[in-house]
Amino acid sequence: MTSQFIEMFKAGKGVVGIVGMGYVGLPLALRFSDVNVKVVGLDVDPEKVNALMEGKSYIHHISEAAIRKARAAGFTATTSPADFAHVDAILICVPTPLGVYREPDLSYIQGTMTSLKPYLRKGQLISLESTTYPGTTEEEIVTVVESLGLKVGQDIFVVFSPEREDPGNAHFNTQSIPKVIGGVTKNCLEAGLTVYEKAIDKLVPVSSTRAAELTKLLENIHRSVNIGLMNEMKIIAHKMDIDLYEVIKAAATKPFGFTPYYPGPGLGGHCIPIDPFYLTWKAREYGVHTRFIELAGEINSAMPDYVISRLSAALNDRSKSIHGSKILVLGVAYKKNIDDMRESPSMEILEHLIKLGASVEYSDPYVKKLPKMRKHDLKLSSLALNETMLPSYDAVLLATDHDSYDYAMIEKASQLIIDTRGRFDLRNKKVVSA
């Protein structure tokens, strides 16, 4: 069975089915199409499926041309799990968010397995790409497969291969980012390598699905903790009246033993604020604690409030209150040069400022209108920045430092700048680091 599967993919005949047509699944689908693998995309959202079938894009950094090209090469999208009956490799790229009590929400993975269960068969491979705690692939995929009487490693292959998408990264893409992969058995790994090597330049095999699961978590835990550390250092540097950005820049000249990470207004995106808590949750089962993760979470999630306290103090120095002030927030995407707003701390800052009685507006070249979100419906549109409108705001708060902003103009025209990104000159008295 293993050699049959491998030969089929080597001969270019295997069909790839991707579950979840979002930030991870869609680029992966396009990449497989690019190398002439037949791809079927499955999504529960009919709007996304219709858009794809019409050659349209709903993700800023993915062009319609790329989708039309894939369509011409045979890429199709569907809302029907039944269309996966003829798929040979199933790649699951669904969200793994947190519940309200910061517990893992595996409902998308479980829903996927439930809907695909009638169509699973001998000779298929299932790869889970969603970030999750060690053990998930065995607990959520293998158990379902075995309940069908299929033997993993003989009848069907199961691997975990975490996505490493980095939207907005100009240097690396789906093809060039090395991809970690671990199999339930040696045959599983071998089958998985055969599928992915068609699309990905470099694969990194590890000894188990659990090692692969922890690898992805470790990457994001490392980032969360390092950003948390810099946020704590920022608070200390503010107290000591030292410019932490200058210090980080100087420390980064050490050619070994130091890697720069930067503070900010809080964590955003679908990975860094969420993934680490998957390990926290699972660790409890083993009676161990993830204290660095908890501390980073605590400090990072307090950042929007800290930024507002710095704004409040700066306004107070000018005998103003937040209540009644006009405040312009620059940047609502969760990181620079992209349109992705998931978990963006700017939303929390905007909403908090409104509660405190400020009159708020925003400007973000990537986000024309604030979409309705799970927690927020602010009904604001992005304003164009210029020398005429900027002076009318009591404070301009830089939350996300898109490169396209005209920083010199903004610094010149604004009354007061609250800078959470180290972009403005702190020697200028109207600039306050936050």
Next chain:
Amino acid sequence: MTSQFIEMFKAGKGVVGIVGMGYVGLPLALRFSDVNVKVVGLDVDPEKVNALMEGKSYIHHISEAAIRKARAAGFTATTSPADFAHVDAILICVPTPLGVYREPDLSYIQGTMTSLKPYLRKGQLISLESTTYPGTTEEEIVTVVESLGLKVGQDIFVVFSPEREDPGNAHFNTQSIPKVIGGVTKNCLEAGLTVYEKAIDKLVPVSSTRAAELTKLLENIHRSVNIGLMNEMKIIAHKMDIDLYEVIKAAATKPFGFTPYYPGPGLGGHCIPIDPFYLTWKAREYGVHTRFIELAGEINSAMPDYVISRLSAALNDRSKSIHGSKILVLGVAYKKNIDDMRESPSMEILEHLIKLGASVEYSDPYVKKLPKMRKHDLKLSSLALNETMLPSYDAVLLATDHDSYDYAMIEKASQLIIDTRGRFDLRNKKVVSA
């Protein structure tokens, strides 16, 4: 005064005096000698001074040839502060340890300033290189200078320029490691740059002595926290039966956003276990906390005990107790391929094992005899490793992974290996990760 000072050094006439002929001061003295600057080394230890005057070395990685070469070029050493009366640039490279309550011990800096005070004069530069909290240069150097009626920036120049020595680093040395420098005034910085640019390839000026002080602390805080995080992850990985070294290696294939750090048996050396607490102490003055530093300190300092608990469990699996077992510790230097034992966790492990009733020996090609240390006097000598002696030990504990060990031979010949460095194959049942 500034231009006079600068011209003097540019013309190669300035004399450099270095206080402290240790791991930092001696390489710096040799480097200045190399570029034909006249150097006087001051140390309170007459044995060091005598050794240097006789062209002998007391530091493993510094050759006698290098010292003899410097001597021939005019380098002298002295125990007498009076010999600094004719020195133009005073570079202070003395220790800044912690007291028993983890409070900064600035007594070496203060002692230096007291002994030099009678010989300070117009036209000199003082550079502090010792790692310390922001504000030290102003509080400990500037106040002394001003008490003499000398005006900083006009009569005398004061800078902070932290050492970045990394003993055993094959790629970078005193000359090639970029050096951060901050002046009390603009003139101070300019004078300091003129002195150091003779010896150092790349200087990194920052806006103040306090920014330079925080830069050095940030570098070591970053390391301490990242190692602490990996030590916590190691404990979790052990519980989940995942090889953390494999996971770190896989994560390190991500070409952005991740930097590998490694767990170990505890922190060693004169920097990482100590420096971060200088900031912790100073932060209290400002009413802020350094929680990442405290957490890293707590986890890192618990590592020797954790390693012993893993050893104890592995012996227990073999129906043995630590009491009465023969245990061989590999590596007593604080890091690999060097002879430096300061703060080495191996010492704590050795002493703890003795207390528990084990019969301990050690092997370290860099440390022939265990020196008497502040806390320990174990009177042990390094044993030669071979296939005949290794099987006689109930356990071999790898604490410091010198590259010169014959790991294959050790793995083959030992009964049980406790590996704190990820050097042995965990699939081998006699290898236990710790």
